[in-house]
Amino acid sequence: MSESSRVVVVGAGPAGVRAAAALVAAGLRPVVIDEASRSGGQIYRRQPAGFQRSAATLYGAEADKAVAVHSAFDALVGKIDYRPDTLVWNVYDGVLHTMCGQRAESVQFDSLIIAVGATDRLLPLDGWTLPGVYSLGASQIALKAQACSIGSRVVFVGTGPLLYLVAHQYVKAGAHVAAVLDTTPLSTRIKALPELVSRPGTLLKGMRYMMALRRAGVRLEAGVTPLRVEGKHAVRGVTVELADGKREQFTCDAVGLGYHLRSEVQLADLARCRFAFDNPTRQWLPEVDEDGRTSVRGVYVAGDGARTLGADAAEISGELAAHAALKDLGHTIPAARVADLQRAQRTQRRFAIGIAHAFPLPVRQLEKLPDHTLLCRCESITAGELRRAVKELGAPEVNRAKALTRVGMGRCQGRYCGLASAELVSATLGVPLEQAGRLRAQAPIKPLPIDAESTEDKV
Numbered sequence: 001m002s003e004s005s006r007v008v009v010v011g012a013g014p015a016g017v018r019a020a021a022a023l024v025a026a027g028l029r030p031v032v033i034d035e036a037s038r039s040g041g042q043i044y045r046r047q048p049a050g051f052q053r054s055a056a057t058l059y060g061a062e063a064d065k066a067v068a069v070h071s072a073f074d075a076l077v078g079k080i081d082y083r084p085d086t087l088v089w090n091v092y093d094g095v096l097h098t099m100c101g102q103r104a105e106s107v108q109f110d111s112l113i114i115a116v117g118a119t120d121r122l123l124p125l126d127g128w129t130l131p132g133v134y135s136l137g138a139s140q141i142a143l144k145a146q147a148c149s150i151g152s153r154v155v156f157v158g159t160g161p162l163l164y165l166v167a168h169q170y171v172k173a174g175a176h177v178a179a180v181l182d183t184t185p186l187s188t189r190i191k192a193l194p195e196l197v198s199r200p201g202t203l204l205k206g207m208r209y210m211m212a213l214r215r216a217g218v219r220l221e222a223g224v225t226p227l228r229v230e231g232k233h234a235v236r237g238v239t240v241e242l243a244d245g246k247r248e249q250f251t252c253d254a255v256g257l258g259y260h261l262r263s264e265v266q267l268a269d270l271a272r273c274r275f276a277f278d279n280p281t282r283q284w285l286p287e288v289d290e291d292g293r294t295s296v297r298g299v300y301v302a303g304d305g306a307r308t309l310g311a312d313a314a315e316i317s318g319e320l321a322a323h324a325a326l327k328d329l330g331h332t333i334p335a336a337r338v339a340d341l342q343r344a345q346r347t348q349r350r351f352a353i354g355i356a357h358a359f360p361l362p363v364r365q366l367e368k369l370p371d372h373t374l375l376c377r378c379e380s381i382t383a384g385e386l387r388r389a390v391k392e393l394g395a396p397e398v399n400r401a402k403a404l405t406r407v408g409m410g411r412c413q414g415r416y417c418g419l420a421s422a423e424l425v426s427a428t429l430g431v432p433l434e435q436a437g438r439l440r441a442q443a444p445i446k447p448l449p450i451d452a453e454s455t456e457d458k459v
């Protein structure tokens with residue numbers, strides 16, 4: 001292995017931390033870049049300086065794991081080239097393009113481990129752009145980072161484990177949660193139970209959250225169809241069709257909305273990794289082998305950025321990706337440890353497929369979306385405009401629809417509307433989602449300051 005091989009890890013969540021630790025243990029000094037100010041990633045997000053909550057208050061049942069990941073990262077200080085507050089906005093030809101404040105830089109790499117996690121998966125709903133509607137992730141960030149509730153009477157709508165977890169965290173923190181409205185019917189969840197028993201502890205934890213919510217007087221409804229968020233200038237309530245077909249309006253001043261997570265795949269796309277369609281999660285994901293190797297030599301993807309398997313799996317896949325990078329650089333790696341990690345990852349994967357079956361995306365909801373509903377918030381594109389682009393202008397897939405309507409062309413670069421747009425193209429054409437394609441990533445993947453200073457040298 002060359003002494004000067006440079007391994008760069010993007011992301012300091014559980015996957016990035018474990019990748020960096022394995023690289024350091026092998027004698028390397030990796031570069032670790034994260035756009036956040038502190039390590040920990042999403043689930044183990046650290047509170048801002050000056051906040052005094054204990055790990056148990058912040059992370060609940062996950063406190064020990066959070067402390068372990070934080071300690072592992074803190075032990076790396078001085079042994080890694082850590083660059084917090086630094087966004088990676090492009091990858092091209094063995095070079096990362098970064099932005100730290102106003103300062104733009106280029107970072108060369110021999111091996112790149114992309115561990116950038118996931119973000120909320122959203123489905124548009126009439127009224128979802130009103131002030132007071134938050135994604136589930138944002139609702140949790142308000143609580144974890146700032147100890148704030150998104151409202152004084154909150155309703156959570158969507159599906160997936162995060163729906164119940166965030167509602168439970170709100171109740172525990174003393175917030176008033178009026179209802180949790182799940183789009184998945186109870187029967188669908190029960191059918192998936194045999195797949196979920198591969199991780200009985202996690203399954204039990206989910207059930208405990210639901211029981212605690214009931215005990216706290218939170219109304220739990222399954223099999224609902226969300227119709228609209230009510231209000232003119234602010235949220236006044238949310239109207240849904242219940243499983244028995246009756247309509248009901250739930251009064252609230254804030255809505256937390258979310259349907260699982262979507263892997264952050266733009267950097268892998270810009271690095272020209274090959275993608276494959278994943279049926280259970282209805283997403284295109286970078287193709288990786290068991291250790292996180294992509295189709296591009298020297299590029300690895302780990303954690304939720306490869307597939308949303310959760311924090312435990314992120315730690316496993318981060319370490320696996322580091323071993324893969326080390327092996328490909330000519331290092332000897334601990335074969336028995338790698339085999340154990342691979343085995344553990346398979347179990348996590350089985351469970352994740354069970355979760356996808358237990359809480360499927362309610363795509364029928366999109367078929368019924370009124371034409372006037374905003375689909376792309378950044379560019380103010382409605383569902384009707386996208387349907388017209390498909391039906392009248394002949395867009396056969398989502399990239400053509402983007403060119404014709406500007407859907408996904410704004411600040412979020414399709415990170416929030418891209419999957420829903422593809423679903424709507426597929427529903428309008430009556431073709432499988434796979435055929436509606438995926439929005440291709442474009443740099444910069446996130447907004448940059450226009451007055452940035454650029455450094456000529458690659459660092």
Ligand SMILES: Cc1cc2nc3c(=O)[nH]c(=O)nc-3n(C[C@H](O)[C@H](O)[C@H](O)COP(=O)(O)OP(=O)(O)OC[C@H]3O[C@@H](n4cnc5c(N)ncnc54)[C@H](O)[C@@H]3O)c2cc1C
Nearest residue numbers: 011013014015035041042043088117137303304310311314
């Ligand atoms: C908002 C949110 C809340 C969640 N809450 C929970 C929870 O309570 N319980 C649970 O079990 N799971 C939760 N999850 C899922 C859980 O976070 C993941 O399973 C786990 O954190 C994945 O670890 P990771 O290392 O892959 O990614 P993450 O923990 O997401 O870490 C990714 C890191 O990459 C950085 N990054 C991303 N893009 C860039 C870029 N372009 N340039 C530089 N840095 C970048 C981010 O700042 C982040 O620190 C949540 C996910 C989200 C999105």
